Every structure is written in structure tokens, then in C-alpha cells.
Amino acid sequence: MLKNIQEWVLLLGIFGITALIGNWAGYDILPLAAIPGMITLIVICLAGFILKEVIPVNFPSIAYISIIGVIVSMPWFPGSEKVVEWTSKVELLALATPILAYAGIAIGRSWTDFVKLGWKTIVVATLVMLGTFLGSAVIAELILRVQGII
Amino acid sequence: MEGNENSLSGIWKDWRLHAIVLGIVVVTELIGTFKIPVGPGVILLLPMLYALVIGLGFYFTPVVKEKQSKNAEPIIVLGVSLLLAKIGVIIGPSLPEVIAAGPALLLQELGNLGTILIALPVAIWLGLKREAVGMTHSIGREPNVGLIMDKFGINSPEGRGVMAMYIFGTVFGAVFLGLISGLLATLTPLSPLSFAMASGVGSGSMMAAASGSLIAAxxxxxxxxVAFSGASNLLSLSTGLWVSIFIGLPLTEKIYARMTRNREGY
Known part of the structure; x- marks a missing residue:
């Protein structure tokens, strides 16, 4: 457990530093200004990972992390203003770029399988993605309009 | 799929990997976002999309070895965790809004069935057989792969179908959704908020790409x-499998049976 925490901290730290530099290069936010926000996010992640290890229920750590993030930023939570203020300095897109850079390197190994798929499969798979995306958007649009939200 | 916690050990020491990623991030963020007008709509090219493509490109050079590619995989999970923490703290202050949009959030999960109505007929028309059931019953992420494997086995045609979808999604999903979400949101009369909900398909990188384009536009x-796509993604993660088991797969089977009945002459 302690060994795991150490690995998580190191890796989240490395990822965080990369994201902070990207945050600077792409969004002109100085790393120094964004460090408190990044540390806050890392602590939330660690809390989620630890909860998953401690609580003997098959509930994914990412769900814990999302829920903790929501709770600590709700207005009634002590210190939530600071959480919101600090984390607002870490751009969402700056977190996404390193994820996809790692993903690109990782999916190289799936590439040989990918090129073997054949054109029919590619056509159908494209329609699957499009179908899901449009299907969800159309339903959401209908309900949001009925509710008068948009 | 294979990532387990123990495989993390020592990955932080893979400096070659982290240096490559840092290099990619700095270069792509400095390049910034490009907007390509397409009629009245816009295709957005975001740094994260270049990062994916450049990362993939590096895989085929001697700079990235098999080891880096293997080590990169579990780090994606950690990165997505940070992303979800960030989304969490955005949802928190706007939770009343998210709850107000609850009905739309819940029901749009059924939009995944759109794939069966659009993709399954085309698959059958193209001559795919039982593979089509595996491919089109859902968007084919990890839980769906598990479901099909469990029901039909790894070497079944259905299993091959869902694996094909999984591979396609892994390699091309984020790029595809990133490109079409901004375009559709600027081109169609549908609200960007509806597309935000649609962005939460149950995969962190696909959601990031799809909602990232929307934010840029x-x-x-x-x-x-962010709040709507994050909440929708969370719902997809928790309900997606159940929608597949109780609605998606049975409906796919039914439509498949009906559409192939005449051809196979039962």
C-alpha cells in the first residue's frame, strides 16, 4: 500500500509537471500560479486511489475521484472557494494533451491490428461512433428543450 | 484492459518516455488550436490531437521502444484520473445546474442505441455476418468487450466484431470525436450543450477530445x-454496461434476426 502510494505520487507528479509546462506554453499560466491547483487535483486523485484500496467494494477509483472532486468544490464545503480558485488555474485542455501524447505512444502497439481491420469494418465502426454521438445529442436536445433549459 | 496496479512499479523511472511526452506537449501547445472553416461549421484541430498523432508517429521511430509504449498505458489511467478530478471541481459549484439537467443526462444514455439503428443496417448491407452484432451493439469499450467475450467467447465472430470496434475506438476514437464534435456543433442547429452530453461516451480520452473541441468553439x-460532458461520462461508465445487457444487445439481436431472415431463407 505504501509502495503503491509512493508510485502514484511520483507518476502523478511527473504527469503534473508536464501538464503545468503545457499549461504555460499553451495558456500563458505561469507554473508557479498553477502549482496549488495541480497539488489539489493530485491529492483528490490520491484520496480516490486510497479509498478504492481501503473500501472492499468493487467501485472504480475514477468514480471515487469524480465524487470527491464534486464534494470538495461544493459551496458548503469548507475551503471550497480555494479549491475552485486554485484549480481554475489548471486548464482542462492542458491536462488532456499529455494524456493523448501518452495514448499515442501506447496505441502504436494496436496499429498493426488497426490496419488489418479492412474497409468495411472501418465504415461500420465510423457509423457506430457517429450513431452514438448523434443519438445522444438528439435525445439530450429534445429533453433540454422540453425542460426549457436551452 | 490489461493495466493492473502492480504494473505501475518503476514506470516513473522511464525518463525517456516522460521526456518524449514533455517535448510533444510543449511543441503541440505552442502550435495551438487551428480552426478550419467547413461551410458554416468549423473543424477544430487541438493540441491534444496533434499530440496523439505525433505520439503514434514516434512509436514507429527508434526513439520509442516497445518498453515506452507498454509503460505509457497505465499512465493514461493516471492522467485521466487527474482530468476527472478537474472535471469534478468544475461540476461541484454548478451541481444544481447539472441536477436540473438530470432527465436529459439520464435519457441521452439511450442515445448509444443510435448506433444500432444507423450502423447495424449498413453492416448487414455490407455483408458482415455475426461480427456485426459484436460491432454495433455498443461503442465497444472495455465493459462491452467483457460482455461479448463472456457471452460468445473470444474466438466467436461476435468477439472478433467487438474487438475490431475496440481497436478502432482506441486508435481513432478520440481523433474522430474531436474532429466531428466541433463541426457538428457549429453546423447543426443542435445546442453545444446537447453535444456536451453526447461527449461522455465512457472513455476519458474520447470525452476530452470531443468536449475539448466544443470548448474551443x-x-x-x-x-x-465540462460539467455536462463530465457528468454524462460518469453516467456512461456506471450505466453503459446495463444499457448494453438489457437493451443494446437484445435489440441488436432482434434487428439482426429480422434483417437477415429473408436473405438466409429461413
Whole structure:
């Protein structure tokens, strides 16, 4: 457990530093200004990972992390203003770029399988993605309009 | 799919990997976002999309070895965790808004069935057989792969179908959704918020790409877009499998049976 925490901290730290530099290069936010926000996010992640290890229920750590993030930023939570203020300095897109850079390197190994798929499969798979995306958007649009939200 | 916690050990020491990623991030963020007008719509090219493509490109050079590619995989999970923490703290302050949009959030999960109505007929028309059931019953992420494997086995045609979808999604999903979400949101009369909900398909990188494009196209709606796509992604993760088991797969089977009945002459 302690060994795991150490690995998580190191890796989240490395990822965080990369994201902070990207945050600077792409969004002109100085790393120094964004460090408190990044540390806050890392602590939330660690809390989620630890909860998953401690609580003997098959509930994914990412769900814990999302829920903790929501709770600590709700207005009634002590210190939530600071959480919101600090984390607002870490751009969402700056977190996404390193994820996809790692993903690109990782999916190289799936590439040989990918090129073997054949054109029919590619056509159908494209329609699957499009179908899901449009299907969800159309339903959401209908309900949001009925509710008068948009 | 294979990532387990123990495989993390020592990955932090893979400096070659982290240095490559840092290099990619700095270069792509400095390049910034490009907007390509397509009629009245816009295709957005975001740094994260270049990062994916450049990362993939590096895989085929001697710079990235098999080891780096293997080590990169579990780090994606950690990165997505940070992303979800960030989304969490955006949802928190706007939770009343998210709850108000609850009915739309819940019901749009059924939009995944759109794939069966659009993709399954085309698959059958193209001559795919039982593979089509595996491919089109859902968007084919990890839980769906598990479901099909469990029901039909790894070497079944259905299993091959869902694996094909999984591979396609892994390699091309984020790029594809990133490109079409901004375009569709600027081209169609549907609201960006509806597309935000649709962005939460149950995969962190696909959601990031799809909602990232929306944010770049509609910066004034950023926090709402993030809150809706994040909440929808969370719902997809928790309900997606059940929608597949109780609605998606049975419906796919039914339509498949009906559409192939005449051809196979039962």
C-alpha cells in the first residue's frame, strides 16, 4: 500500500509537471500560479486511489475521484472557494494533451491490428461512433428543450 | 484492459518516455488550436490531437521502444484520473445546474442505441455476418468487450466484431470525436450543450477530445460543457454496461434476426 502510494505520487507528479509546462506554453499560466491547483487535483486523485484500496467494494477509483472532486468544490464545503480558485488555474485542455501524447505512444502497439481491420469494418465502426454521438445529442436536445433549459 | 496496479512499479523511472511526452506537449501547445472553416461549421484541430498523432508517429521511430509504449498505458489511467478530478471541481459549484439537467443526462444514455439503428443496417448491407452484432451493439469499450467475450467467447465472430470496434475506438476514437464534435456543433442547429452530453461516451480520452473541441468553439460555455460532458461520462461508465445487457444487445439481436431472415431463407 505504501509502495503503491509512493508510485502514484511520483507518476502523478511527473504527469503534473508536464501538464503545468503545457499549461504555460499553451495558456500563458505561469507554473508557479498553477502549482496549488495541480497539488489539489493530485491529492483528490490520491484520496480516490486510497479509498478504492481501503473500501472492499468493487467501485472504480475514477468514480471515487469524480465524487470527491464534486464534494470538495461544493459551496458548503469548507475551503471550497480555494479549491475552485486554485484549480481554475489548471486548464482542462492542458491536462488532456499529455494524456493523448501518452495514448499515442501506447496505441502504436494496436496499429498493426488497426490496419488489418479492412474497409468495411472501418465504415461500420465510423457509423457506430457517429450513431452514438448523434443519438445522444438528439435525445439530450429534445429533453433540454422540453425542460426549457436551452 | 490489461493495466493492473502492480504494473505501475518503476514506470516513473522511464525518463525517456516522460521526456518524449514533455517535448510533444510543449511543441503541440505552442502550435495551438487551428480552426478550419467547413461551410458554416468549423473543424477544430487541438493540441491534444496533434499530440496523439505525433505520439503514434514516434512509436514507429527508434526513439520509442516497445518498453515506452507498454509503460505509457497505465499512465493514461493516471492522467485521466487527474482530468476527472478537474472535471469534478468544475461540476461541484454548478451541481444544481447539472441536477436540473438530470432527465436529459439520464435519457441521452439511450442515445448509444443510435448506433444500432444507423450502423447495424449498413453492416448487414455490407455483408458482415455475426461480427456485426459484436460491432454495433455498443461503442465497444472495455465493459462491452467483457460482455461479448463472456457471452460468445473470444474466438466467436461476435468477439472478433467487438474487438475490431475496440481497436478502432482506441486508435481513432478520440481523433474522430474531436474532429466531428466541433463541426457538428457549429453546423447543426443542435445546442453545444446537447453535444456536451453526447461527449461522455465512457472513455476519458474520447470525452476530452470531443468536449475539448466544443470548448474551443464555444469558450463562453466552457464550465457548462465540462460539467455536462463530465457528468454524462460518469453516467456512461456506471450505466453503459446495463444499457448494453438489457437493451443494446437484445435489440441488436432482434434487428439482426429480422434483417437477415429473408436473405438466409429461413
Amino acid at each position: 464555444f469558450p463562453e460555455l466552457e464550465s457548462q460543457i
